[in-house]
Amino acid sequence: MTDAPAIEVDGLTKKFGDFTAVDDLSLTIERGEIFGFLGPNGAGKSTTIRCILDLIRPTAGHCRVLGLDSRTDSVEIRRSLGFLPADLALYPNLTGRRTIEYLANLRGGVDMGVVDGLAERFGAELDRKVGEYSSGNRQKIGLILAFMHNPRVVVLDEPITGLDPLVQLEFHTLMREHVTAGNTVFLSSHTLSEVERVADRVGFIRSGRLVAVERMSELQEKSLRRVTLEFPAPVPASAFDGVEGVHDAVAEGNQVTARYEGAMAPLLAVATANGVLSLTTASVDLDELFLEYYREGADPEAA
Numbered sequence: 555m556t557d558a559p560a561i562e563v564d565g566l567t568k569k570f571g572d573f574t575a576v577d578d579l580s581l582t583i584e585r586g587e588i589f590g591f592l593g594p595n596g597a598g599k600s601t602t603i604r605c606i607l608d609l610i611r612p613t614a615g616h617c618r619v620l621g622l623d624s625r626t627d628s629v630e631i632r633r634s635l636g637f638l639p640a641d642l643a644l645y646p647n648l649t650g651r652r653t654i655e656y657l658a659n660l661r662g663g664v665d666m667g668v669v670d671g672l673a674e675r676f677g678a679e680l681d682r683k684v685g686e687y688s689s690g691n692r693q694k695i696g697l698i699l700a701f702m703h704n705p706r707v708v709v710l711d712e713p714i715t716g717l718d719p720l721v722q723l724e725f726h727t728l729m730r731e732h733v734t735a736g737n738t739v740f741l742s743s744h745t746l747s748e749v750e751r752v753a754d755r756v757g758f759i760r761s762g763r764l765v766a767v768e769r770m771s772e773l774q775e776k777s778l779r780r781v782t783l784e785f786p787a788p789v790p791a792s793a794f795d796g797v798e799g800v801h802d803a804v805a806e807g808n809q810v811t812a813r814y815e816g817a818m819a820p821l822l823a824v825a826t827a828n829g830v831l832s833l834t835t836a837s838v839d840l841d842e843l844f845l846e847y848y849r850e851g852a853d854p855e856a857a
């Protein structure tokens with residue numbers, strides 16, 4: 555168990571009746587990384603997470619946490635696991651502190667000094683009734699519950715929803731500290747911009763299928779740039795066919811716009827041969843790259 559990955563999902567399929575919510579998904583999360591699990595509404599993120607936590611049973615395949623089987627070793631796994639569900643339900647009449655104490659007791663007790671430290675970092679109110687909380691404050695209680703026992707693996711289903719930017723920053727710092735100490739964080743989100751500053755790797759799920767897994771640093775390098783070229787007379791887009799690194803050239807009037815990656819020299823050679831007058835470039839937002847993954851039927855390899 556000591557060398558096993560933090561989380562392994564192996565050929566996971568989950569059907570609800572005839573509907574396949576997760577389709578033959580395999581994924582390995584290494585220890586010490588923050589992994590962002592991205593996908594649009596209904597993609598299968600929460601279903602995958604529920605299978606990892608043994609809250610629902612897979613139709614096929616299996617999940618392991620720290621080398622232990624999600625189904626047969628779920629009691630042992632729970633000791634080393636922190637979880638924030640997307641639909642956190644708390645007792646409205648208990649205060650935040652009572653809620654935490656109650657759930658900490660179910661775990662056999664936790665260090666309340668850690669709880670107070672987390673509450674202070676997040677600016678969480680612990681002494682009012684949970685039913686009176688703002689949604690952000692309720693989410694802070696959920697984060698304290700997920701981290702209070704210093705779990706080796708933390709699974710968070712849309713943790714950033716409802717947190718203001720300052721709390722988000724503190725939460726990012728906390729996650730980084732947690733993985734630097736050798737632990738692992740797996741979090742789901744709808745948008746790359748929420749996780750791009752914090753994740754080491756991201757996986758992208760659409761319609762129950764894992765369509766891409768990328769290292770964040772490589773994704774940033776891969777991101778395309780857009781170029782607009784101005785010519786003295788119309789130049790056909792086909793002039794850029796087959797030019798290394800150039801994609802999607804479009805001609806309109808005397809202008810050609812295209813996306814390119816890598817060195818600019820091949821593009822410039824064609825532009826110069828056609829007497830280019832001016833050139834502007836802009837980087838294509840990473841979110842735009844990821845929208846390609848969102849589009850149903852799009853070929854992510856072509857993005």
Ligand SMILES: Nc1ncnc2c1ncn2[C@@H]1O[C@H](COP(=O)(O)OP(=O)(O)OP(=O)(O)O)[C@@H](O)[C@H]1O
Pocket residue numbers: 570575593594595596597598599600601602640744
């Ligand atoms: N208990 C269930 N019974 C029937 N269908 C379900 C059930 N749970 C989930 N689904 C369906 O499975 C698909 C995946 O749902 P899931 O909740 O995993 O998506 P998600 O990626 O978490 O989406 P969101 O971003 O909206 O939270 C959806 O089409 C959903 O309607």
Ligand SMILES: [Mg+2]
Pocket residue numbers: 599600601640711
């Ligand atoms: Mg969900």
